[in-house]
Amino acid sequence: MKVVPSDLEIVQAHKMTPIGEIAAKMGLTEDDFDYYGKYKAKISLDVIEKFKDRPNAKLIDVTAITPTPLGEGKTVTTISLTQGLGHIGKKVICTLRQPSLGPVFGIKGGAAGGGYAQVVPMEDLNIHFTGDIHAIETANNLLAAMIDTSILLDNPLNIDPMSIMWRRVFDLNDRALRDIVIGLGGKENGYPRQTGFDIAVASEVMAILALTTSLQDMRERFARIIFGFTYDGKPVTAEQIKAAGSMTVIMKEAIKPNLVQTLEGQPCIMHAGPFANIAHGQNSVLADMIALKCADYVVTESGFGADMGMQKFMDIKCRQSGLRPNCVVVTSTVRSLKMHGGVGNIVAGKPLPKELTEENLPALEKGAANMMHMIKIAKGYGIPVVVSINRFITDTDNEINLLKDKAKEAGAFGVGVNTAWGDGGVGCAEVAELVVKACEEPTDFQFLYPDSFTIKEKIETMAKKIYNADGVSYDPLAEKKIAQFEELGLGNLPINMAKTHLSISHDPGMKNVPSGYIFPIRDIRASVGAGFLYPLAGAMRTMPGLGRAPSAIKVDIDKDGKIVGLF
Known part of the structure; x- marks a missing residue:
């Protein structure tokens, strides 16, 4: 052998x-x-x-x-x-x-x-590489800081703090950051509110980097980001808070x-x-x-x-x-x-x-x-x-x-x-x-659904044709958000389902090809800059956690300065 x-x-x-x-x-x-x-x-x-x-x-x-x-x-x-x-x-x-x-x-x-069958230099590309993800963290968190500062300092955009969807990001698994309260310790530290962290690769900034076609297109996508709503229900964008330009500058090298x-x-x-x-x-x-x-x-x-x-x-x-x-x-x-x-x-x-x-x-x-x-x-x-x-x-x-x-x-x-x-x-x-x-065979490329389908029609097409479900159920929060996004004219966007990868269904315990079940949608969020809506199916985490024996415990540097324990 x-x-x-x-x-x-x-x-x-x-x-x-x-x-x-x-x-x-x-x-x-x-x-x-x-x-x-x-x-x-x-x-x-x-x-x-x-x-x-x-x-x-x-x-x-x-x-x-x-x-x-x-x-x-x-x-x-x-x-x-x-x-x-x-x-x-x-x-x-x-x-x-x-x-x-x-x-x-x-x-x-x-x-x-x-x-x-590997890509090299393996150590470099697995750890820091050329700094792209660091740039994504910085651009994402700059917008988060500008949002909280605007609310604290007279709130000129009339932002409802309870409506903010934009979370900070961090490129490590850290379950302790999933749900946090910020702004504690007095008024000078910000407006207290509940929020949380996502892993950096779940940031809309990352999605925009992956879908953009030019630096100017990236600038326009950042401008369209909806991070929350005013007290009277109007969307507030990164352009309105004047963050899109600085975010693009941060990403100027990362886009290459x-x-x-x-x-x-x-x-x-x-x-x-x-x-x-x-x-x-x-x-x-x-x-x-x-x-x-x-x-x-x-x-x-x-x-x-x-x-x-x-x-x-x-x-x-x-x-x-x-x-x-x-x-x-x-x-x-x-x-x-x-x-x-x-x-x-x-x-x-x-x-x-x-x-x-x-x-x-x-x-x-x-x-x-x-x-x-x-x-x-x-x-x-x-x-x-x-x-x-x-x-x-x-x-x-x-x-x-x-x-x-x-x-x-x-x-x-x-x-x-x-x-x-x-x-x-x-x-x-x-x-x-x-x-x-x-590759020499003829193709007849077609999408799963047309842009003209409603949000629910798209979700239900996916549930039946891709996830083999009998139908879809919606939590009240999802129903409210779907109605809100349709009213805002976002119903034409494609659907990016957030669900487990360990099953065709929403439940990692359902193996093979599950059937005879209802696919549940508990929430839906908008990534307008990236150009899609993402429903959350089941108990989907946007910040993973570490296990009892994570790979980190094996990684080290030997006496010659070489990395050991990295796969």
């Missing part, structure tokens, strides 16, 4: 290519990017105009089945497909989200892939996409990092716009399953940007689908249950319904679907063959086995060849 070193050992033993050489593969000169050290760079937005007459590359979106708490290797699929396309001689770029420090020091880990590389030397543009369960889960439109002019294939990734990030990719990112994918890749694993078939209880931080490492065809056949539902969702957008089975050493040939049959039964264009975690790009060559063929 091949022994694969830890992710950190692999990248620390790897000799990276200077970033200038990676940029040259894209056709960039040194006038087109700024160095951030020897192995990182920021790409100028002028490149979009410079290469505007080049044809667009084929765009591939990587998604997944409903994952276990351990994750099923979707980022590994994205990076390995990039390496696999490179292995078969294609000019390719991958576009990824930047990791948040919340998962890095929490449970899930970073977003640089794993094994021999970041360039790094895979272990096999393909360019990777890593930019923006909104979560897919509480935000829309995509890398930046700008990263894709640049990549599509600098390669023949672009591999991007949507967060979590097809019911989460991929649906948001199609109905939010593609709707706003005009991007259209040529192929969808659904990441699947035997162990996860056996879990959906009722075998084993996977708990992050604990060893994999023994029953998930043993052949169990009945459980796998039952759980394969989850994969088949994800294929159905993807095909509903009129795009060909390829399934990548990320193979573990305990998977049997019988199990792999069963999944192949089920994927084809659900209408997949092709099914390939991916062993890139241990083998690198060559281990994803089969999937890469299928993707090339799928």
Whole structure:
């Protein structure tokens, strides 16, 4: 059995290519990017105009089945497909989200892939990188400070403190900050009110960074942010409080996409990092716009399953940007689908249950319904679907063959086995060849719902077609907000559902393909600058917490100054 070193050992033993050489593969000169050290760079937005007459590359979106708490290797699929396309001689770029420090020091880990399918410099991009998330925190919290100061100092905009929706953000998991009271200690410290913190990647500033198309567009989006209402019910914006300009200045460097590389030397543009369960889960439109002019294939990734990030990719990112994918890749694993078939209880931080490492065809056949539902969702957008089975050493040939049959039964264009975690790009060559063929197939792209649907019609379409629910229930707060947003003319905005990623439903305990239930909406919020509404389904947290044994306890510096314990 091949022994694969830890992710950190692999990248620390790897000799990276200077970033200038990676940029040259894209056709960039040194006038087109700024160095951030020897192995990182920021790409100028002028490149979009410079290469505007080049044809667009084929765009591939990587998604997944409903994952276990351990994750099923979707980022590994994205990076390995990039390496696999490179292995078969294609000019390719991958576009990824930047990791948040919340998962890095929490449970899930970073977003640089794993094994021999990674993006480097892994340590840098998982910790601070080029400072983009710090800029997001600062821009977000500047607006928060200006709101509270305006209320304290005569409240010239007549803001109702009880209506403020804008929360401060922080890029770590810290449950103690979810609900707090500010302004204590006397009048000079502010107006006392209850508020809280979200994790930074859930900020509307992050969503705007991921969806903007230029610096001026970002300025206009910041201006549209509605942070609260006046005492007589009128919305108050960041432009009215005169914060939009300063927020844009803070984000002036962060708006430039970041360039790094895979272990096999393909360019990777890593930019923006909104979560897919509480935000829309995509890398930046700008990263894709640049990549599509600098390669023949672009591999991007949507967060979590097809019911989460991929649906948001199609109905939010593609709707706003005009991007259209040529192929969808659904990441699947035997162990996860056996879990959906009722075998084993996977708990992050604990060893994999023994029953998930043993052949169990009945459980796998039952759980394969989850994969088949994800294929159905993807095909509903009129795009060909390829399934990548990320193979573990305990998977049997019988199990792999069963999944192949089920994927084809659900209408997949092709099914390939991916062993890139241990083998690198060559281990994803089969999937890469299928993707090339799928990208030549005709597409009939269509959104899940039209803009003209009411807010409730959009939510109910999603609940029935994506979440397999019988209907939707609304708490009184959600009913009130929906009526308010319709009255404000926001009903034309797309829906960004905030829900668990561990189930197609709102309840993480409901595995496989739940049915015969009602999908509950407890609240709905407006991200007018980002250009969507986001309902909250179930007990959705916008600030995660740490577990008993977070990843942070393993991370350290050795006597030689090298990082240890980081994956």
